Amino acid sequence: MMQNFPLRVGGILDHAARYHPNRPIIGRSIEGPIVNSTWAAVHREAKQVAAALKSLGIKKGDVIGVMAWNTVRHLSVWYGIPGAGAVNHTLNPRLFADQLVYIINHAEDRFIMVDLDLLPIFEAIIDKLPNIEKIIVLTDSAHMPETKLDVICYGDLIEGQPDNEPWVSGDENEPCGICYTSGTTGDPKGVVYTHRSNVLHALAAAAPDMVNMSSNDCVMPVVPLFHANGWSIAYNAPMAGASMVLPGRDMSAPGLYEMLEMGVTFTAAVPTIWLGLLQHLEAGKLSLSTLKRVLIGGASCPRAVVETFQKVYGVQVLHAWGMTEMSPLGTICSFKPEVNALPDDERLTVQETVGHPPYTVDMKIVNDMGEDLPWDGVTQGRLLTKGAAVVQRYLKAKEDAVNKDGWFDTGDVAIIDANGYVRITDRSKDVIKSGGEWISSIEMENCAVAHPDVAEAAAVAVPHPKWDERPVLAIVPVEGTSPNTDEIMSLLEKRFAKWQLPDDIFMVDDLPHTATGKISKLELRQRLKDQGYTLPK
Ligand code: ADP
Numbered sequence: 001m002m003q004n005f006p007l008r009v010g011g012i013l014d015h016a017a018r019y020h021p022n023r024p025i026i027g028r029s030i031e032g033p034i035v036n037s038t039w040a041a042v043h044r045e046a047k048q049v050a051a052a053l054k055s056l057g058i059k060k061g062d063v064i065g066v067m068a069w070n071t072v073r074h075l076s077v078w079y080g081i082p083g084a085g086a087v088n089h090t091l092n093p094r095l096f097a098d099q100l101v102y103i104i105n106h107a108e109d110r111f112i113m114v115d116l117d118l119l120p121i122f123e124a125i126i127d128k129l130p131n132i133e134k135i136i137v138l139t140d141s142a143h144m145p146e147t148k149l150d151v152i153c154y155g156d157l158i159e160g161q162p163d164n165e166p167w168v169s170g171d172e173n174e175p176c177g178i179c180y181t182s183g184t185t186g187d188p189k190g191v192v193y194t195h196r197s198n199v200l201h202a203l204a205a206a207a208p209d210m211v212n213m214s215s216n217d218c219v220m221p222v223v224p225l226f227h228a229n230g231w232s233i234a235y236n237a238p239m240a241g242a243s244m245v246l247p248g249r250d251m252s253a254p255g256l257y258e259m260l261e262m263g264v265t266f267t268a269a270v271p272t273i274w275l276g277l278l279q280h281l282e283a284g285k286l287s288l289s290t291l292k293r294v295l296i297g298g299a300s301c302p303r304a305v306v307e308t309f310q311k312v313y314g315v316q317v318l319h320a321w322g323m324t325e326m327s328p329l330g331t332i333c334s335f336k337p338e339v340n341a342l343p344d345d346e347r348l349t350v351q352e353t354v355g356h357p358p359y360t361v362d363m364k365i366v367n368d369m370g371e372d373l374p375w376d377g378v379t380q381g382r383l384l385t386k387g388a389a390v391v392q393r394y395l396k397a398k399e400d401a402v403n404k405d406g407w408f409d410t411g412d413v414a415i416i417d418a419n420g421y422v423r424i425t426d427r428s429k430d431v432i433k434s435g436g437e438w439i440s441s442i443e444m445e446n447c448a449v450a451h452p453d454v455a456e457a458a459a460v461a462v463p464h465p466k467w468d469e470r471p472v473l474a475i476v477p478v479e480g481t482s483p484n485t486d487e488i489m490s491l492l493e494k495r496f497a498k499w500q501l502p503d504d505i506f507m508v509d510d511l512p513h514t515a516t517g518k519i520s521k522l523e524l525r526q527r528l529k530d531q532g533y534t535l536p537k
Pocket of ligand 1: 090181182228296297300301305319320321322323324325328354408411424426427437442514516518
């Protein structure tokens, strides 16, 4: 018989502090200066956070809302909360006020921990948050802001707290974190991660065919810790004993470049961040001197981004797909031997897919009747998944989020090929259904952004009397250009059948985005409707 080794997240930070104590952890603070730390110091402070929370009356299972950028201090909070037996409810500052109010009340947050610059968000909504007992501002006494709120200073709170008390122990299936989906339709839904699901997910994600993380890496999560479990990076890095760079709140391309050049070997973010960085590199004729791998997910990554990173800057792209409900990793596009054997150009085509899942994630595609579809590289179906870190039931929901066989419907439409590589073609709500056939909006957008004058593109369906729906393409031009629509159409003609081509291509000043930076098709369709848009004859 083997020992019973509880899969609790505190053990991950213990491991880093014990076996990789002096690995540098560097971050830009909200107050301004660069902070230099180590896993040993993050561990000590996390213990102090846990002790402080307990001294304020936090009990096992209590929920604490955290609204903070990626900083060194945030890492100690990330571990201090579950270390006190509590649950870390990550809050996205870009959410609308009424959504924040809804999720904070729905999750029954008792305390809020918030970055200095984000406090005004709570000043505006506190009247609608009857359950909040304490607000802790994540700064030291010298930087405490003027506020009408009754607040506690984080620095004062943890000062003098013991840094060696054991983490609150318990069953590995106890809750550890909560993240709400952005709720593009209806109310946001809470996904509750357990200690066990987070540990298993981090183990699976670190594997060589996934993010391949090691103690030789220096990891910079650009993706905020509040987006989909922080893509697990705050678990992966200490588990591997990697060093870290934390960018703080400056998400500008020059700001990120400065941080990347501090020795970062691995980084992660959504595609729009990288579009901006690549433009900055090109304009300034800059190079990336240490970066080796970049994880790109959350939305489809255009081929041009992959190609530029790899060919111009020598940085390997890992195109990934996932969702809040999956902790979030679903698949990563790394090369199996079958793909490694292909010529460069064909490998790039494979990188338009989101790759294959790690052990712990299973998937399949089905038709509208729920029947399994073949993995032939052409048949599209609804993508279903199950796994060790996939949602079973949303917080406080009356029913499971999975079907009778335990499969969770991702809401995505996908194709799977014979090698098990998954190509996401659409959200099921965004797929364009013309004459009974499906047209991929994602593919159309990726094709359009390959034009040098196109900054962003969105393909949406508009109602049509004969074909049910027809595609139209909205384009945001690169500043100072006016893209030629005939040229864009020619690009599309190389990829799409005639009947799949958009009925209209038009310019817009901007596109609506969700709180996680994705194009909101729902809002765009509504905009067109409100404007009385009609298809050209
Ligand atoms: P939010 O919308 O709040 O960011 P999620 O991160 O959970 O929430 O979004 C998950 C969804 O994002 C997926 O279901 C999928 O539609 C989309 N997505 C994620 N990665 C990719 C990708 N590489 N290609 C296409 N779509 C993606």
